[in-house]
Amino acid sequence: MKLGIIGAGNMGSSILKGVTASNFLENKNIAIFDLNKVKIEELSKEYGVKKAENENELANKSDILIVSVKPNIVPKVLDKIKDDLSEKTIVLSIAAGISIDFIENIIGTDKKVIRTMPNTPAQVMEGMTAVSFNQNIQENEKTMIFKLLNSFGKSIEIDEKLMHAYTGISGSLPAYVYVFIEALADGGVLEGMPRDKAYEIIAQTVLGSAKMMLETKKHPGVLKDEVTSPGGTTIAALKVLEDGKFRGTVMEAVKACTEKSKEMAGE
Ligand SMILES: NC(=O)C1=CN([C@@H]2O[C@H](COP(=O)(O)OP(=O)(O)OC[C@H]3O[C@@H](n4cnc5c(N)ncnc54)[C@H](O)[C@@H]3O)[C@@H](O)[C@H]2O)C=CC1
Ligand SMILES: O=C(O)[C@@H]1CCC=N1
Secondary structure, three states, X not given: OOEEEEOOOHHHHHHHHHHHHHOOOOHHXXXXXXXXXXXXXXXXXXXXXXXXXXXXXXXXXXXXXXXXXXXOOHHHHHHHHHHHOOOOOEEXXXXXXXXXXXXXXXXXXXXXXXXEEOXXXXXXXXXXXXXXXOOOOOHHHHHHHHHHHHOOEEEEEOOHHHHHHHHHHHHXXXXXXXXXXXXXXXXXXXXXXXXXXXXXXXXXXXXXXXXXXXXXXXXXXXXXXXXXXXXXXXXXXXXXXXXXXXXXXXXXXXXXXXXXXXXXXXX
């Protein structure tokens, strides 16, 4: 199977790193193209993948073609490659707000189109990717796509209508977590912790807390109560978060992200 990646930026290169780390397929069966030649040179050297001369070459030779350019660039790329796509080529978009219909309107409703929403932890094979398929994808192809997405983390098929909300709770979520971690570290520094130690401590604690949810399957409220001793330190901190409308603010952030995704889709 030949995998092509058009756009090796933050997300495209994260997928490349995850896929190559997982040995899902041989690196010689992966080809990348980006307008940034320096980036392509570096990535092809570092990961032993092929460099395509242009988008058309990738469209011609790939069984699965990942389009990982910015949403506003997607139409230009699709228009450029549409005549190079065979009916069996699977076009897999990761672009926020770009619908399957939008893609089919450019390359044709006879093509195989997949819409996904990954996230950058794909880089360390801990990604979480939502996927929606158009009606031309066969069951065996779905199985192959899930294998590809699961090579750099986990994946879930969702109704395409939920992709906007999904972006708010997963695609963009790593950035909210990093802001939370940064603020926690500032708090540690405020209380005399060395910053570099604070980052390491907090990142491991966030990782462990997330792993607790995934492995115990307990409700986050139950896990929170297991930490919160009566009259103890934790409830003192939680009261400040509640007084600061932490939950409501986080919900508003998800809403803003969802709305922006809809706006980008012209909805
Ligand atoms: N960054 C993230 O965490 C996530 C990004 N996405 C989506 O991934 C897509 C890419 O986002 P980023 O990687 O963050 O952007 P980026 O700006 O880091 O990467 C985009 C890359 O596309 C290249 N490019 C531009 N025009 C091109 C063309 N005609 N042919 C080939 N390459 C071209 C640029 O040189 C750049 O390296 C966007 O649609 C975004 O919505 C989806 C999920 C998460
Ligand atoms: O911020 C963005 O638009 C992209 C899509 C999800 C994460 N990053």
